[in-house]
Amino acid sequence: MGRSTLVSVLCALGIAGCAGRAPEAARSRESLQRVVAEVSAEPGQGAPAAAPGAAADEAAAAEDAEAHDDGVEVDDDFEPPVEPGVGAAVHSPLASMTEAQIEELLAKDPAALGPMSLGPTNAGALFNGIRMPEDPRWELVDPNHAWGTRETVESLERAIAEVHRQYPGSPKLYIGHISARSGGRLSPHKSHQAGRDVDISYFLDARHRWYQRATAANLDRERTWAFVRALITETDVELILIDTSVQRLLKEHALKIGEDKGWLDEVFQFGSRKPRPLIRHARGHANHIHIRFYSPIAQESAVRAYPLLVKRGAIKPTTYYVRHTAKKGQTLGSLARQYGTTVEAIKRANGLRSTAIQAKRVYNIPRAGGGPAAPPLKHVTVPPRRLPPPRVADPSVPERRDDIGPALGG
Numbered sequence: 261m262g263r264s265t266l267v268s269v270l271c272a273l274g275i276a277g278c279a280g281r282a283p284e285a286a287r288s289r290e291s292l293q294r295v296v297a298e299v300s301a302e303p304g305q306g307a308p309a310a311a312p313g314a315a316a317d318e319a320a321a322a323e324d325a326e327a328h329d330d331g332v333e334v335d336d337d338f339e340p341p342v343e344p345g346v347g348a349a350v351h352s353p354l355a356s357m358t359e360a361q362i363e364e365l366l367a368k369d370p371a372a373l374g375p376m377s378l379g380p381t382n383a384g385a386l387f388n389g390i391r392m393p394e395d396p397r398w399e400l401v402d403p404n405h406a407w408g409t410r411e412t413v414e415s416l417e418r419a420i421a422e423v424h425r426q427y428p429g430s431p432k433l434y435i436g437h438i439s440a441r442s443g444g445r446l447s448p449h450k451s452h453q454a455g456r457d458v459d460i461s462y463f464l465d466a467r468h469r470w471y472q473r474a475t476a477a478n479l480d481r482e483r484t485w486a487f488v489r490a491l492i493t494e495t496d497v498e499l500i501l502i503d504t505s506v507q508r509l510l511k512e513h514a515l516k517i518g519e520d521k522g523w524l525d526e527v528f529q530f531g532s533r534k535p536r537p538l539i540r541h542a543r544g545h546a547n548h549i550h551i552r553f554y555s556p557i558a559q560e561s562a563v564r565a566y567p568l569l570v571k572r573g574a575i576k577p578t579t580y581y582v583r584h585t586a587k588k589g590q591t592l593g594s595l596a597r598q599y600g601t602t603v604e605a606i607k608r609a610n611g612l613r614s615t616a617i618q619a620k621r622v623y624n625i626p627r628a629g630g631g632p633a634a635p636p637l638k639h640v641t642v643p644p645r646r647l648p649p650p651r652v653a654d655p656s657v658p659e660r661r662d663d664i665g666p667a668l669g670g
């Protein structure tokens with residue numbers, strides 16, 4: 261069979277969209293959700309029921325997944341938040357440099373190339389990442405895994421600063437994982453691999469702890485909404501994951517303070533049937549917000565420099581995925597041989613508990629990038645920000661009076 265079964269490069273894993281693949285996407289999302297626990301459990305054993313302690317391990321893993329269920333963020337299978345092709349093309353400073361110039365910098369002063377977010381968030385890497393600084397306005401829960409692109413760090417700072425501008429003396433937020441220093445797999449997440457994903461707490465009442473569940477009783481709606489609003493209106497945010505129960509509280513609050521309903525329906529998944537909401541539900545996000553930022557410069561720099569970084573050994577090739585429709589008689593072993601990967605890797609990419617596969621089902625096959633047959637990294641297109649409509653001027657608002665003339669002056 262060979263080539264003909266090698267269905268297109270898995271567009272979804274990361275940047276580009278998979279429009280028109282909804283049923284497949286839904287199916288694989290479901291299967292991924294089912295096994296986040298297993299993926300998160302890490303030590304790769306197929307959880308044999310008889311093994312001593314296996315049940316306890318599994319329960320712990322399930323709990324962990326529930327609490328920290330970033331595997332579900334394989335929203336990579338989600339419909340992309342924006343229509344592909346809409347938005348601004350992005351330029352990296354590396355675009356105007358020659359190959360030789362980039363190579364020289366790489367040899368002499370690699371940091372000068374700037375941060376790069378390489379590949380999809382669930383199979384990517386980070387080069388020249390920047391660590392989120394310490395600050396009284398937040399606490400880094402795990403400073404060794406708080407590395408991101410410059411755009412991620414600055415966007416986060418900006419949204420938090422906006423909350424403090426509106427509400428001076430706000431309590432600190434907790435910032436969980438962003439990425440490891442060089443990106444790549446960061447347990448227990450699927451994403452968080454390319455310096456663009458952030459886990460952060462909600463603003464809760466004064467005594468709150470990291471990973472405390474947000475409820476109607478403890479959620480600080482004003483500050484949390486100010487934060488989310490700033491993310492949407494002032495940063496290049498790609499996706500925000502918030503549990504439906506918390507979306508409801510925030511949306512109700514936003515409506516109450518007079519935000520535009522049409523706009524809220526576009527940004528919130530809760531209570532709306534509009535396509536491509538920015539704020540979506542994913543299991544495990546009642547106790548923290550997951551934010552994914554575009555990092556246009558870092559992503560475009562990566563597109564430009566990736567082949568060279570691989571050639572020079574500065575990074576390992578990032579994984580990419582192909583979709584394979586299984587045929588009768590095929591096994592994970594035969595697929596692993598065909599694609600030059602391992603049974604374990606295929607199991608992990610598809611959340612399989614056993615080695616059984618079914619004919620006609622589509623499987624994601626991980627492959628190492630960087631080789632001559634590997635696809636180049638994808639260019640990024642940052643969509644226009646979704647801004648609320650300008651407020652209709654109220655005749656009673658003072659600036660209106662100037663229009664009417666001096667009669668009302670004084």
Ligand SMILES: [Zn+2]
Pocket residue numbers: 330333449452457458459550551
């Ligand atoms: Zn996360």
